[in-house]
Amino acid sequence: xxxxxxxxxxxxxxxxxxxxxxxxxxxxxxxxxxxxxxxxxxxxxxxxxxxxxxxxxxxxxxxxxxxxxxxxxxxxxxxxxxxxxxxxxxxxxxxxxxxxxxxxxxxxxxxxxxxxxxxxxxxxxxxxxxxxxxxxxxxxxxxxxxxxxxxxxxxxxxxxxxxxxxxxxxxxxxxxxxxxxxxxxxxxxxxxxxxxxxxxxxxxxxxxxxxxxxxxxxxxxxxxxxxxxxxxxxxxxxxxxxxxxxxxxxxxxxxxxxxxxxxxxxxxxxxxxxxxxxxxxxxxxxxxxxxxxxxxxxxxxxxxxxxxxxxxxxxxxxxxxxxxxxxxxxxxxxxxxxxxxxxxxxxxxxxxxxxxxxx
Numbered sequence: 001x002x003x004x005x006x007x008x009x010x011x012x013x014x015x016x017x018x019x020x021x022x023x024x025x026x027x028x029x030x031x032x033x034x035x036x037x038x039x040x041x042x043x044x045x046x047x048x049x050x051x052x053x054x055x056x057x058x059x060x061x062x063x064x065x066x067x068x069x070x071x072x073x074x075x076x077x078x079x080x081x082x083x084x085x086x087x088x089x090x091x092x093x094x095x096x097x098x099x100x101x102x103x104x105x106x107x108x109x110x111x112x113x114x115x116x117x118x119x120x121x122x123x124x125x126x127x128x129x130x131x132x133x134x135x136x137x138x139x140x141x142x143x144x145x146x147x148x149x150x151x152x153x154x155x156x157x158x159x160x161x162x163x164x165x166x167x168x169x170x171x172x173x174x175x176x177x178x179x180x181x182x183x184x185x186x187x188x189x190x191x192x193x194x195x196x197x198x199x200x201x202x203x204x205x206x207x208x209x210x211x212x213x214x215x216x217x218x219x220x221x222x223x224x225x226x227x228x229x230x231x232x233x234x235x236x237x238x239x240x241x242x243x244x245x246x247x248x249x250x251x252x253x254x255x256x257x258x259x260x261x262x263x264x265x266x267x268x269x270x271x272x273x274x275x276x277x278x279x280x281x282x283x284x285x286x287x288x289x290x291x292x293x294x295x296x297x298x299x300x301x302x303x304x305x306x307x308x309x310x311x312x313x314x315x316x317x318x319x320x321x322x323x324x325x326x327x328x329x330x331x332x333x334x335x336x337x338x339x340x341x342x343x344x345x346x347x348x349x350x351x352x353x354x355x356x357x358x359x
Contacts, residue, residue, distance in 0.1 A: 005076035007356050009085075010052045014319050014358035016349035018048045020326030020342040021136065021194065025143025027335030028186040033147065039100035040146035043108050044139050046093030051115040051135075054086035058119045066209045090116075097142065101149035104142055111138040129202040136322075137195035144187040190329045193227055197295075197325055200224065201318030204302070208312045208359060217303040217314055224295045224321070231328040232288030233281075283336060287328035287343070295321035312359055319358045320349060 022040040026033045056063065056072050057079055064073040071077040090112055097108030118131040200220035207213040298317030302310045323346050331339035349358075 005071040013352040016345040021139040022143025024329040025140040026147040027330040027333040036146040043096040050089035100146035104146035133195035133199035136198040137191035211308040228292035232285040291324040
């Protein structure tokens with residue numbers, strides 16, 4: 001009974017929606033998941049569970065009226081134990097983020113402040129959905145900033161010529177800076193998409209105890225359709241710095257001998273890259289459709305009959321839909337392996353949701 005009570009308090013079935021944040025953020029950097037990404041995933045899990053424990057501690061009086069079966073009002077877990085768990089999990093999350101570097105720690109600190117502010121002050125105010133959306137967006141940015149920054153890991157580097165001069169020229173440095181700016185833009189775009197979905201689901205969740213709202217599920221359904229269409233479109237991104245010499249030759253510049261030696265190889269790889277373009281477009285479309293299908297059905301039912309049970313199902317569907325949304329965002333950045341790994345969490349989340357409610 002104690003283990004089940006803690007599982008209900010921490011909503012462990014919703015825990016599988018968390019790793020995809022960091023993996024989708026890592027995909028926007030153009031690099032592969034590494035030690036920094038693993039630290040970000042661990043930090044995200046700890047901070048998410050801290051928020052769950054703190055949420056029930058803060059809502060213990062309200063739950064005694066609306067949800068007397070919850071672990072704290074039912075007496076299965078003491079309020080003090082839940083608060084201690086929230087503090088310990090927060091410290092663990094910040095510690096793991098610190099292992100990834102200063103920037104991930106700064107993002108994790110902002111995430112922690114947002115989670116605690118939401119649970120203790122903002123949840124029942126008009127700013128509540130925005131705060132929850134900001135928390136999810138920051139969680140994705142945590143994965144983006146942590147990838148390639150862990151101690152002892154230099155992170156993804158652009159390809160450089162094998163010639164004797166290992167110091168890239170000013171043109172190459174400008175290309176690297178442009179690559180970094182593109183990664184930031186991609187990370188912010190993915191974070192905005194995940195935040196918009198979270199905002200819509202959180203707005204619906206404010207009515208799950210009493211129901212009665214038709215307009216809110218309809219608005220959330222519209223947001224899901226727009227996000228599904230937006231994430232379904234794959235895009236081509238030039239990330240390889242070896243394109244710089246080609247651009248210089250197109251302008252009439254003369255390439256160095258060691259750069260000219262790379263020209264045949266680059267030409268032979270061009271057809272392979274072109275053959276991969278359709279797959280990179282199809283996968284985001286498929287995952288975007290899965291995302292819409294997961295969230296849209298329960299939201300439509302809640303709009304037609306805004307009863308508390310159907311509203312709760314809509315919230316649960318919106319939580320589960322985060323996984324295919326994260327996978328679609330990763331695939332949209334070209335990270336097919338990360339997208340597959342995220343989608344592998346779906347059966348686990350579905351199985352555990354039958355035993356422990358994610359809401």
